[in-house]
Amino acid sequence: MNILKPIDLTKILKNKEEPNDKENKTLKDMKKMVEEASKIAIFTHESPDGDAIGSTLSVYLALKQIGKEATMYMPEHSRLFDFLPGAKEIKTELNENEQFDLAIALDCSDLKRLEGSEWFENAANTIVVDHHGTNMMFGDINFVNSVSPACAQILITILEYFEIEITKEIGTCLVTGILTDTGGFQYEGVTPETYEFAGELLRVGVDIPSISARVLQTRTMPNFELLKKVANRMELFENGRIAFSYIDEKDEEEVNAEAGDHEGLVDVGRSIEGVEVSIFLRQKGEEGYKASLRSVNKVNVSDICYLFGGGGHPRAAGCFIKGNLEQAKNKIIGETKKWMD
Ligand code: 5GP
Numbered sequence: 562m563n564i565l566k567p568i569d570l571t572k573i574l575k576n577k578e579e580p581n582d583k584e585n586k587t588l589k590d591m592k593k594m595v596e597e598a599s600k601i602a603i604f605t606h607e608s609p610d611g612d613a614i615g616s617t618l619s620v621y622l623a624l625k626q627i628g629k630e631a632t633m634y635m636p637e638h639s640r641l642f643d644f645l646p647g648a649k650e651i652k653t654e655l656n657e658n659e660q661f662d663l664a665i666a667l668d669c670s671d672l673k674r675l676e677g678s679e680w681f682e683n684a685a686n687t688i689v690v691d692h693h694g695t696n697m698m699f700g701d702i703n704f705v706n707s708v709s710p711a712c713a714q715i716l717i718t719i720l721e722y723f724e725i726e727i728t729k730e731i732g733t734c735l736v737t738g739i740l741t742d743t744g745g746f747q748y749e750g751v752t753p754e755t756y757e758f759a760g761e762l763l764r765v766g767v768d769i770p771s772i773s774a775r776v777l778q779t780r781t782m783p784n785f786e787l788l789k790k791v792a793n794r795m796e797l798f799e800n801g802r803i804a805f806s807y808i809d810e811k812d813e814e815e816v817n818a819e820a821g822d823h824e825g826l827v828d829v830g831r832s833i834e835g836v837e838v839s840i841f842l843r844q845k846g847e848e849g850y851k852a853s854l855r856s857v858n859k860v861n862v863s864d865i866c867y868l869f870g871g872g873g874h875p876r877a878a879g880c881f882i883k884g885n886l887e888q889a890k891n892k893i894i895g896e897t898k899k900w901m902d
């Protein structure tokens with residue numbers, strides 16, 4: 562494969578994102594832990610999004626570059642990301658007795674949401690890299706930066722510390738994480754480094770326009786069918802400032818939905834003029850509904866989700882709500898109303 566010249570990340574990171582003393586110590590410990598490990602596994606959160614998958618693959622490819630084989634584990638993921646380098650190497654199953662001497666968790670705030678947490682917990686050493694403010698610091702080493710717009714953006718600092726070359730392949734995975742978590746460099750979490758890094762990636766041949774087209778502008782047919790249902794059922798509350806919609810399991814069966822086909826449906830409500838909070842519920846078995854919340858520019862939805870045992874970011878968060886549709890809907894709308902002013 563065509564490996565292009567390394568990016569001069571030192572130039573980008575020197576002034577703005579140079580790790581502080583504490584981060585430098587963490588990076589040093591992390592490097593030692595990685596160097597000493599021979600059996601490494603990479604884990605991420607359930608229902609993995611572009612940042613989860615992009616971060617996982619970039620770490621996998623980076624480790625490979627320094628001569629370390631790693632196992633990636635995701636029971637399922639959206640086929641929209643199958644084009645990414647290394648995606649075919651993702652394992653959907655792991656042997657029950659498998660034992661790793663290093664487990665790395667990416668883009669995941671707590672063990673409860675980590676797919677494969679049992680192997681993570683049994684590993685001799687663990688590293689957590691994440692950008693959720695609600696991170697529980699569940700690793701031996703935790704590198705968490707809640708102002709970073711994507712886990713993939715934090716990895717740039719780490720890769721540069723490890724002196725790993727950001728190849729076209731690694732850059733493709735990293736930018737996928739950044740693009741999906743920032744809605745295409747749009748959300749308020751973006752930093753100057755986000756754009757500078759994108760510029761450098763273009764220079765090494767990463768095809769950002771076609772990656773954007775694939776991960777931001779393409780819908781699977783089931784996702785489009787679900788979107789129609791979500792739009793038809795949209796309800797507005799609080800003078801049009803809260804949007805609410807949902808899908809249940811029957812809807813997903815009807816359209817033959819596969820992993821990831823519900824992604825992005827919460828954005829339909831957010832796009833309506835005047836809406837500040839968009840709420841989307843997705844049925845998960847008899848027990849209840851998974852809630853996705855988005856806000857436009859004011860309400861901290863992470864605080865709302867935290868009350869239900871979930872979390873996330875100020876403008877994008879989630880939680881699980883027990884009960885039938887009516888109950889779950891009343892609970893989440895009732896709580897959200899309290900946070901509107
Ligand atoms: P989504 O609505 O796309 O599932 O998630 C939005 C954001 O909230 C993501 O950053 C995701 O990791 C986080 N998130 C979603 N559900 C939960 C949850 O149940 N617990 C926690 N801690 N974070 C969540």
Ligand code: MN
Binds near residue numbers: 612613710711712742
């Ligand atoms: Mn993320």
